[in-house]
Every structure is written in structure tokens, then in C-alpha cells.
Amino acid sequence: MTQASLAATGTAVAVTGRGRGRRPGSSRRRRQGWIAWGFALPFVIVFAVFMIVPIVGSFAMSFTDFRAQDIRSPFSVDVVGLDQYVKVLTDPTFLKSMGVTATFVVVGIPVTMAVALALALALNSGGGRIVSFLRVGFYAPVVTSIVAVAVVWRYILQPDGLLNSALALIGIQGPDWLNDTTWALPSLIAMAVWRNVGTLMVIFLAGLQAIPTDVKEAAMMDGASAWRRLTSVTLPMLRPTLLLGAVLISVGFLQFFEEAFVMTQGGPLDSTLSVAYYTFKQFGFGQYGVASAASYILFLAIALLSLLQFRLLRTKD
Numbered sequence: 001m002t003q004a005s006l007a008a009t010g011t012a013v014a015v016t017g018r019g020r021g022r023r024p025g026s027s028r029r030r031r032q033g034w035i036a037w038g039f040a041l042p043f044v045i046v047f048a049v050f051m052i053v054p055i056v057g058s059f060a061m062s063f064t065d066f067r068a069q070d071i072r073s074p075f076s077v078d079v080v081g082l083d084q085y086v087k088v089l090t091d092p093t094f095l096k097s098m099g100v101t102a103t104f105v106v107v108g109i110p111v112t113m114a115v116a117l118a119l120a121l122a123l124n125s126g127g128g129r130i131v132s133f134l135r136v137g138f139y140a141p142v143v144t145s146i147v148a149v150a151v152v153w154r155y156i157l158q159p160d161g162l163l164n165s166a167l168a169l170i171g172i173q174g175p176d177w178l179n180d181t182t183w184a185l186p187s188l189i190a191m192a193v194w195r196n197v198g199t200l201m202v203i204f205l206a207g208l209q210a211i212p213t214d215v216k217e218a219a220m221m222d223g224a225s226a227w228r229r230l231t232s233v234t235l236p237m238l239r240p241t242l243l244l245g246a247v248l249i250s251v252g253f254l255q256f257f258e259e260a261f262v263m264t265q266g267g268p269l270d271s272t273l274s275v276a277y278y279t280f281k282q283f284g285f286g287q288y289g290v291a292s293a294a295s296y297i298l299f300l301a302i303a304l305l306s307l308l309q310f311r312l313l314r315t316k317d
Helices: 003-022 024-061 083-089 092-125 129-143 146-156 162-169 184-209 213-221 226-237 239-254 258-263 275-284 288-313
Strands: none
Touching: 024 288, 083 092, 083 288, 092 129, 092 184, 092 239, 092 275, 092 288, 129 184, 146 162, 146 184, 146 258, 184 239, 184 258, 213 226, 226 239, 239 288, 258 275, 275 288
């Protein structure tokens, strides 16, 4: 090989090496990445300003004695640490609100899930236009404003309201539902069940329709009764759907606020005072540190309940 050919070969190898080192595809991907971040930047900024910053700020505030008069000098507040949480957890009013919220959740969630599952099973076994009409009817309260629903129920549950008028026709004198410490909370639970059953009904109905028909037919051919098919086939295969519904509705029930705010204002005698309503009242009193601590206690309760539901309703391998 001549000296000229060796030089030409070396030049070609060098050019090829430089060409491989540039990788035009990687620069294009990098440019596309910057463009994507440019489109996402407005959302990231808004999310950071209106979500991340307030969350971090409220969490820090929960360890201080921040009050309304400290707004002008927010950095002069005293850091009290966990004493703020101890103060909240030893407040008799907060403890009562926790009991009210626990009752609302423990009673309301199972009843809502049971009614929704029964309706989903009934609608899944039916057909025709009447089923479509019933689906819309049961789901209508979900898309209705909670404030409007609460106002209507407040008029229904008045001493001379629709419910007591109906009871009077059969000779029963109804109580003052919303001003009686015995009946106020059950009244709110009944309204919450009525309003939320449509959401779970739609979710459960979708889960039922996803169960393979050959599995149901095999159980019927084996002679399994309707109850045995429900408990041994339908419910086990519906576990993921039940978990989804339980988690979604638990978050709402633990944070119930509008019902008590519109219908009872937390009364009578704090018998319908929820943790969310307690937090709202503390903000109204200017006790921002106390309200922040109560908010994060509620957040912890939601997280623990969700973990418990995942453990109980997760699919068994």
C-alpha cells in the first residue's frame, strides 16, 4: 500500500470516528426534551406556586404558634415543635370531632358500598331502557352541587318538613332531625350515602361487566347457588374494584365538611363537628398553627386508612 493510500484511509477513519461521536439523533432528542420541558414549564410553575409552596409552608406552620396577628411578621413566631400536635390531640373538642368523623366513616362507608353493590348487581342482571334510566337516576346526585343537595335535605329534615309530614300520615311523630343530638349525625350519614352511592354503583357495575361470562357459566353448571356464586366467584374477582371504590369514598368521607357546614354548623353540641370542620373553625379563629396541625393529623388518618384498605382488599396471589 502506497503512502498516499494510507493517508487517505486514515483521513476516512478519522472522519468516520468524528461522525460517530456527534450522534445527530441524541442532539435531536435533547432538543425535543427541552421543547417538552418548555411546554410543561407553565404548569410546573403554577403547581409549585399554588401547591408545593403552600404544602411546605403549612407543614412548617404546624410546628409554630402562628396566629392571625403574626401575618405582618411571619418570621417572628415561636417554634413549638411537636407541642402543637400534643395540644391538638389533647383538645376535647378535637377528640370529639375525631369521634364524629370515625362514626361517619365506619358507618357510612360500609353502608354506601353495600347499597352500591346491591344496585350494581341488580342493574347488571337487568336489561332494556329502564336500566339505562335507573343508572342515570342513581348517578344524578353525584353531579349535583353538594351545597344544593344539603339545602334540599335540610328542608326535608325540618320539624315540619317532608319526612315528618310523611311519617305523620302513618301516625308517627318525627323528631327534629338536625337539632337532636341523637339523630343529627345519622341524618348526615343518610344524606352522604344517598349522594355517594351513584359513584360506587358505576364503578362496581364496570367491575361486574369485566368478569368473564364463562366463569359464571362454569359455576352455574357446577350447581352453585346464586349466593355461592356471589361469595365465591363475583366478590373475589371484584376485589380490585372494591379496593378502588373504598379508597375513593374514604377520602371523601374522612373530609366531610359541606354537609355539616350547610345543615347543622357542627351542632347540636358538636355532635356533627368533623375534623375538617374543626380545622375550618380554627382558621376562622386565627389559630393557623393549630389548624395546620389538625390538617396533617387528618392527612395521616387518610393515609393509614388507605393502607389498611389496600391490605384487606388487595388481590391474593
